[in-house]
Amino acid sequence: MSKGVIKKVAGPLVIAEGMRNANMFDVVRVSSQRLIGEIIEMHGDEASIQVYEETSGLGPGEPVESTGNPLCVELGPGLIGSIFDGIQRPLNEIMERTGNNLERGIEVPSLNRDRKWNFEPTAYVGLEVSTGDILGTTMESPIVIHKVLVPNGVSGIISKIFNGEFTVEETIAVIKTENGEEVPVSMLQKWPVRIGRPFKEKLAPQMPLITGQRVIDTLFPIAKGGVATVPGPFGSGKTVVQHQLAKWAEADIVVYIGCGERGNEMTDVLNEFPELIDPKTGYSIMERTVLIANTSDMPVAAREASIYVGISIAEYYRDMGYSVALMADSTSRWAEALREMSGRLEEMPGEEGYPAYLGSRLAQFYERAGRVISLGSNHREGALSVIGAVSPPGGDISEPVSQATLRIVKVFWGLDANLAYRRHFPAINWLTSYSLYADKMGNWFNSEVNENWTSLRLKIVKLLHDESELEEIVKLVGMDALSSEDRLKLEAARSIREDYLHQDAFHEVDTYTTLEKQFRMMELVLYFYDASLAALKKGASIDALVKVPVREQIGRFKYEKEENLQEVYGAIKHQIMEQAEQLVGREDA
Known part of the structure; x- marks a missing residue:
């Protein structure tokens, strides 16, 4: 065990001398208050330590002691339903001992040692x-x-x-x-957080992680064991999207990391999750959730550790054969912590002051996702899907964290402040977002939901892109310059946007949509478009077609409960054909 003394204190960075026998990434106890820290740089007998607690009041000459072990996460029963800070200290137990304020140097085991x-x-x-x-x-x-x-x-x-x-x-x-x-x-097992847990074999992403969010499942699906990013400016709904995924994604276990987020957002999570009833089990969603709360007012160095702690816990449940969804909100705050520590270490800065190794650190984190065959003699398949939020300053995704993330992930859900201000949620921009899993997942959707899934999806994507081009023409020369067919395209695209892609997170039915219902909704919107196009060619008026009463019923179909779907679907489809034919008859007369 190496012992030294403090030479210099610079915020969360402490330089200690006399640490020749210590190793990189050793956990150390700093000063008589026994603050927890980690060695991140060695120069001769001098160790640079990032301290995970407030360092005010520390001074040169105080003792530093290495434990000889890297930062480890405690794994075992008791993780589910717990709330930890960024270095896996149990916040509930600490509150019972010390009250509402987190005391420095407090040593509480991550997992309860008395519970049987x-x-x-x-x-x-x-x-x-x-x-x-x-x-x-x-x-x-x-x-x-x-x-x-x-x-x-x-x-x-x-x-x-x-x-x-x-x-x-x-x-x-x-x-x-x-x-x-x-x-x-x-x-009880311990695992060093910076090392990924081993597995037997990594599998190709072949099945989607069903989320119940229509814009995601239909247009930009994420694979089970895949990685996605949700970048967006302030107020565009990153946290709401992640909350929805945590609540509804088809995962056995959810690990939610609030990395540098505002305290009131984490409070919402802590208050909401215990009250949310899991539709699959009837129990509170906290009965399958691990929360890691590292708010923006907590010491900045602990942010850097929090995502590694979270993903190590997630890998542990993946190894049991579970499907795990990890939400990191947000990796920008984590990168800011990297930048601050890098600056204090006087390292050569990269773009916008971020360290040169930003991209490789992000890759190390995201590459730990995947669908794997776990170690062991019995064939156990587990999956770890990672969804990271990015908060680019001013919503500019050309900044380094967004760009480094986009080079790694396969799914990009680009949030749009304009959509959010128009109260369109989820505010995922269908023109800028993409999923590199979409083509691979197409075969799964065609075989498991309906053989026409991919063809309907492509029609919807084409209508949305055509709408974007037609809107440019409308801005230049006005609506009158468009043909009746182009006006109908605009109406069909509006129906897709307002009736299909817009989803109410607070409505008991609309908050989650099954794949069967998503397919039926797509069919109705496109059936209206095809029937109207046929009527238009037979002489029906475009003005009359866009005002047919059945359009309101198409819009309200998303609020129908599952047990009524088939009956209501058949009735609406019949009315679409009937009302379109009536308009043709009226024009002929």
């Missing part, structure tokens, strides 16, 4: 096991079965395994290795 969990073994004495094999299970929450895995680097034959109630530190099994050593195994 009912461990039920699935392995048996004499069974040969290796890293990643399941030893047994415990019910972590009413809906999450926690699978206790053989720790990394351990393999051999089970010599003892117990059944009953244990704390996370008590031995639940003993594994005899090849060299005869008996290794006790508990439900």
